[in-house]
Amino acid sequence: MNYLLIIICRSLAISELKKRRGMNENNAIIYVFFDYKSQRTQTAVDIAMSLLKQLISPRDDIDRQIESYHVKGERPNMAACKQLLTFYAKKRHSIYAIFDGLDEYNKSANETSELFGLFTHLQAIRCHLLLSSRPNFFSEFRNKLNEIQSLDIRAEESDLENYIVARIKQVQEGRRNRNKKFESQCLQLATRVDGM
Numbered sequence: 001m002n003y004l005l006i007i008i009c010r011s012l013a014i015s016e017l018k019k020r021r022g023m024n025e026n027n028a029i030i031y032v033f034f035d036y037k038s039q040r041t042q043t044a045v046d047i048a049m050s051l052l053k054q055l056i057s058p059r060d061d062i063d064r065q066i067e068s069y070h071v072k073g074e075r076p077n078m079a080a081c082k083q084l085l086t087f088y089a090k091k092r093h094s095i096y097a098i099f100d101g102l103d104e105y106n107k108s109a110n111e112t113s114e115l116f117g118l119f120t121h122l123q124a125i126r127c128h129l130l131l132s133s134r135p136n137f138f139s140e141f142r143n144k145l146n147e148i149q150s151l152d153i154r155a156e157e158s159d160l161e162n163y164i165v166a167r168i169k170q171v172q173e174g175r176r177n178r179n180k181k182f183e184s185q186c187l188q189l190a191t192r193v194d195g196m
Contacts, residue, residue: 009166017096026093030054030127034101042106044114048081051097055088063087078114082121095127102133119145 017029030051034042056062057127063084069076076084087096106116122129 017098018105025057025059027095028057028092029096029098031098031100034099036104036185039104039106041092044111044118045075045078046076046083047115048085048118049070049076050083052081053086055085055092055095056093060091078118082118085121086125089125092137095122095125096130097122097127098130102131103136116145 001138016019031054032042032047059128065084069080093131099119118133119129129145
């Protein structure tokens with residue numbers, strides 16, 4: 001799947017949620033899309049700050065604590081971020097927090113623990129969480145969150161074959177060169193992938 005298609009799917013999911021939940025100034029959708037290229041810059045505190053920025057409405061007064069950090073050129077720690085998230089969450093009737101691509105998150109034990117501490121805090125302040133990940137990553141953390149429901153969505157071998165064949169055709173049409181060996185290797189690769 002190319003990057004543009006992933007962005008479109010994410011945007012469609014958020015648009016659908018807004019439509020179904022009747023989003024207005026009393027409700028909020030906040031989200032983080034993890035990217036393996038940004039693992040070093042996507043720390044738990046960075047994620048909390050991003051969520052906070054999304055949660056603050058243009059109509060909200062900016063808390064003095066935030067102004068203080070800005071004036072001093074300092075970054076808040078996780079405790080301060082959680083406190084501020086709680087403050088601004090109280091101004092909303094419902095909050096939906098979407099985290100896509102958790103398997104691409106920085107996997108150091110300390111960062112992962114801090115991130116799941118953030119998830120637990122979000123649950124405690126009545127945020128509805130939607131987490132997506134490859135099964136091998138998410139299964140490690142199912143017990144760390146309260147009241148979790150999971151839905152396993154697995155790609156079928158035919159899904160991968162169709163995608164790879166379509167990409168091969170695009171490349172071949174561009175070069176006008178059919179390479180059966182390459183196509184065969186790609187199809188073999190698709191049969192070896194276990195649900196991604």
